[in-house]
Amino acid sequence: MAYAVSLSLQYYRLGGFAGLHNFAYAFQDRLLGESLRATLLYMVIAVGVELLLGLALAVAVQRTIRGVLGRTLTYLLFIVPMVTPPVAAGVSFRLMYIPEYGILNVLLRTLGYHGPPILWMSSPAMAMFSVISVDVWQWMPFVFLVLFAGLQAVPADVIEAAEVDGAGGWARFRAMEIPYLKPLLLLVLVFRCTDTLRVFDHVQVLTMGGPGAATEFLSLYLYKIAFKFSNLNYASALALYIVLAVSALFGVFGRYLSEEVA
Amino acid sequence: MAGRRSPWRTAVLIALAGLAVVYLFPFAWMLSTSLKPTPELYTQPPTLWPVHPSLEAYRAALFGARDWVLLRNSLVVCLAAVLLTLALALLIAYPLTRLQVSASFRRGLLSWLLSLRFLPSMVVVIPIFATMRAVGLYDRLLALVLIYAAFSLPFAVWMLKGFLSEIPPEVEEAALADGAGRWRAFFQILLPMLSPGLLAASVITFALSWSEFLYALILTATPRSQTFSIAVWSFVTEFEIIWNQMAAVGVISALVPVVLLLAARRYVISALTFGAVREKA
Numbered sequence: 180m181a182y183a184v185s186l187s188l189q190y191y192r193l194g195g196f197a198g199l200h201n202f203a204y205a206f207q208d209r210l211l212g213e214s215l216r217a218t219l220l221y222m223v224i225a226v227g228v229e230l231l232l233g234l235a236l237a238v239a240v241q242r243t244i245r246g247v248l249g250r251t252l253t254y255l256l257f258i259v260p261m262v263t264p265p266v267a268a269g270v271s272f273r274l275m276y277i278p279e280y281g282i283l284n285v286l287l288r289t290l291g292y293h294g295p296p297i298l299w300m301s302s303p304a305m306a307m308f309s310v311i312s313v314d315v316w317q318w319m320p321f322v323f324l325v326l327f328a329g330l331q332a333v334p335a336d337v338i339e340a341a342e343v344d345g346a347g348g349w350a351r352f353r354a355m356e357i358p359y360l361k362p363l364l365l366l367v368l369v370f371r372c373t374d375t376l377r378v379f380d381h382v383q384v385l386t387m388g389g390p391g392a393a394t395e396f397l398s399l400y401l402y403k404i405a406f407k408f409s410n411l412n413y414a415s416a417l418a419l420y421i422v423l424a425v426s427a428l429f430g431v432f433g434r435y436l437s438e439e440v441a
Numbered sequence: 442m443a444g445r446r447s448p449w450r451t452a453v454l455i456a457l458a459g460l461a462v463v464y465l466f467p468f469a470w471m472l473s474t475s476l477k478p479t480p481e482l483y484t485q486p487p488t489l490w491p492v493h494p495s496l497e498a499y500r501a502a503l504f505g506a507r508d509w510v511l512l513r514n515s516l517v518v519c520l521a522a523v524l525l526t527l528a529l530a531l532l533i534a535y536p537l538t539r540l541q542v543s544a545s546f547r548r549g550l551l552s553w554l555l556s557l558r559f560l561p562s563m564v565v566v567i568p569i570f571a572t573m574r575a576v577g578l579y580d581r582l583l584a585l586v587l588i589y590a591a592f593s594l595p596f597a598v599w600m601l602k603g604f605l606s607e608i609p610p611e612v613e614e615a616a617l618a619d620g621a622g623r624w625r626a627f628f629q630i631l632l633p634m635l636s637p638g639l640l641a642a643s644v645i646t647f648a649l650s651w652s653e654f655l656y657a658l659i660l661t662a663t664p665r666s667q668t669f670s671i672a673v674w675s676f677v678t679e680f681e682i683i684w685n686q687m688a689a690v691g692v693i694s695a696l697v698p699v700v701l702l703l704a705a706r707r708y709v710i711s712a713l714t715f716g717a718v719r720e721k722a
Contacts, residue, residue, distance in 0.1 A: 236456075236460075239449075239453045239456070240453065240457070242449070242453075243449055243450040243453040243454070244450075244453065244454075244457075253457065254706075255703065255706070256460070256461055256464055256465075257464070258702060258703070258706060259464065259465075259468075259699055259703075260464060262648055262652075262698045262699055262702045263652075263695045263698070263699060264651065264652030264654070264670060264673075264694050264695060264698060265652065265654065266652070266654050266670045266673045266674055266691075266694060267471075267652075267673060267691045267692075267694040267695035268467070268695075270471065270673060270676075270677075270687055270688065270690075270691035270694075271467040271468060271470065271471040271688075271691055271695070272467060273677070273687075274467075274470055274471055274474050274684060274687075274688055274691075275467060275470055277684070282470055282489075316463070316464070316467070379654070379655050380654040380655065380670075383654070383658075383674065383677075384673075384674055384677050387677075398655075402655075402659075405566075405567050405570075406570075406659060411567055411570075411571065414567055415567050415568070418564040418565075418567055419564075421564050422564050425564075
């Protein structure tokens with residue numbers, strides 16, 4: 180870490196002390212701005228969809244599937260994507276997204292779509308969609324598993340009492356389940372947000388940051404600067420900014436989290 | 442009551458069945474692609490399942506492209522990382538749970554370890570890269586072993602701590618009273634009781650190291666030290682992508698951790714969600 184600080188204070192190629200040059204340069208870097216925008220977009224959409232879907236699914240399964248077998252099957256279905264290496268997940272989605280031979284466009288055609296084939300990875304908006312879809316596919320199960328476990332902790336007698344008093348499904352959800360899930364929702368939010376900051380593997384396989392810089396997220400941008408352009412100094416400065424941001428996030432939630440989890 | 446709920450139940454079951462398709466289809470398609478001989482890749486419309494399934498792609502990828510070397514590298518790295526992680530994690534977790542340690546120290550150490558989980562790996566990769574190059578470990582398997590062990594350590598300590606604190610200290614005290622030394626009590630009594638925890642920690646460490654891509658990409662340059670993730674990725678960068686071979690290595694890469702984790706699922710779910718989910722499946 181100290182080494183990163185010292186690197187960030189030096190000039191690229193020339194060596195020597197540069198003061199805060201690298202840190203200041205970040206503010207003029209237009210590509211960095213675009214990368215930040217892409218990262219935020221990715222974070223908001225991916226985490227948002229994962230949370231909503233995961234929550235809805237957890238509540239739905241909790242209320243309707245009661246048998247041990249059904250629950251076990253659900254569990255097994257959802258740990259599989261979580262443990263698939265992101266690189267392999269990227270490969271399997273890339274195979275489906277090939278414009279000419281990929282299965283998705285063929286399916287669309289049989290469903291009655293007759294326009295030009297959709298270029299899943301070479302138009303900016305679709306590339307973003309493709310990359311996010313992998314994230315949702317892979318990490319919605321995590322949200323589901325955590326929240327579902329949280330629902331088990333809601334005492335059954337409280338719910339029965341409420342049902343006797345005539346509380347409907349929605350009231351039950353708002354008044355009883357949400358308070359129990361709050362810490363877990365927060366936990367999942369922090370996990371997923373910090374994870375999207377470092378998303379790298381499946382993007383590298385699917386789009387490599389392209390087309391243009393449409394899916395060049397922070398980690399990919401950093402990788403490019405550090406290892407394609409070999410500017411370790413500027414990259415270190417950017418990395419330290421990220422550390423600051425993540426520590427701030429962790430400082431706010433971390434105390435709370437470690438109390439919840441420990 | 443039951444009558445009112447049944448349409449919902451059907452709806453949820455249908456939704457789950459739909460999700461099952463969404464979740465399993467990518468695997469099925471990858472498997473199917475990997476079994477297609479090359480000409481069949483380009484038939485229009487694509488066949489859902491290969492008409493003439495063959496293992497040609499696997500053979501070509503593993504032996505033709507010599508990726509079996511990378512497969513071997515991956516196995517070596519993962520096993521070494523597992524051993525190192527377990528040894529270190531025991532060294533930390535055992536004193537934390539068995540000896541007199543102040544509560545604030547214990548809490549501080551544990552939450553510091555937890556915080557490491559949130560550090561974007563992109564951030565530490567630069568100093569690590571520079572350090573490894575300086576000490577001559579660049580493009581060596583040892584570099585990856587050290588890094589994977591370091592990164593799995595927080596997980597492993599948290600897990601072993603949980604398992605250790607469920608074993609009552611009286612068991613060891615009894616052994617000590619019967620005249621066993623501290624070492625003997627540790628190796629002959631505690632370790633066997635701890636084996637589910639050790640197993641779970643090994644499986645997770647193995648799977649994490651197996652899937653790791655970023656460090657493998659940055660710290661290696663030649664087949665001498667590249668791992669299997671790199672093999673998977675390198676098919677993407679080829680000028681002409683050989684889809685069936687890419688699918689074949691993808692299948693292998695996904696199969697290893699999935700099989701491992703399904704086998705040890707009882708302990709692993711709880712660990713993956715940092716203890717939020719306990720005793721399930």
